[in-house]
Amino acid sequence: MPKRLGKFELPTKVVLDEATKTDVYAKFTASPFESGYGHTFGNSFRRVLLSSIEGAAISSVKIDGVDHEFQSLDGVVEDVSEIILNLKRILLVSHKREPVTLLLEIEKEGEITAGDIRPDSNIEIQNPDQVILTTDKKRRISAELEITVGRGFCLGEDLKKENQPIGMINVDALYSPVTLVKYSVENTRVGQMTDFD
Structure with missing residues (x-):
């Protein structure tokens, strides 16, 4: 034709x-x-x-008492590798292009979720029910989460900074809001x- x-x-x-x-x-x-x-x-x-499409993701985490990702925490069911996988599942919207640090400071027994992260006016957590870790006894958890904006996927080792503090663990970041x-x-x-x- x-x-x-x-x-x-x-x-x-x-x-x-x-x-x-x-x-x-x-x-x-x-x-x-x-x-x-x-x-x-x-x-x-x-x-x-x-x-x-640009999006926001957790690009590094520092958990009190943790030096590397192959460690486990007393009183926490998950090891650090599993905690990092759970952190990667948190869906974020950033209203700021510069890096933002969120704090997780809580003392309790049971599930600790994304909703327990201290609120910040620059970041919206889209799935606050996402479990980060589970404690089997009442204990204090303190962590710093660095949120960055980017595109696509970025390996954690590519996000490493010079003079990065000991205990700061870089996380593979999937920035794309569309999966x-x-x-x-x-x-x-x-x-x-x-x-x-």
Whole structure:
């Protein structure tokens, strides 16, 4: 079939599916695209959403009584490596581009969550129920969490600073606020033509 000359068909609207929208998920539909361009645009949008949107993440942590990440703490169920994995699951929004230090200072028995972190006007914690660690007896926990803004993924060793204090543990930072993107392409109709994406 010969290619159509003239107007190049581009999406006239992007529609949000309100029925599936949640705090962490949204489904959008864009149409019509010229035949074959649905995959081109879909893959490009997916790559941009996953790698190029700025976000905030915990990039280093200093826990009182801890010198390295392969240590364990008396009275704490998780070892330091597990605590770091839990810290990486905390979802953050930063209203400041410079690094911000958050403090976790608490004395209790049981689960200690992201909601126990001392509030800061520059940082919003999106999942305050995220468990950081669990104590099996009443004990004091004190930690400093450094929050930085960036794009994509950054290894903890790449975030290491000169003259970094002993006990400061760098954390692999996933800055992207978008963690999963899927797209699908279906045929759609424009007038009498049915070979659009």
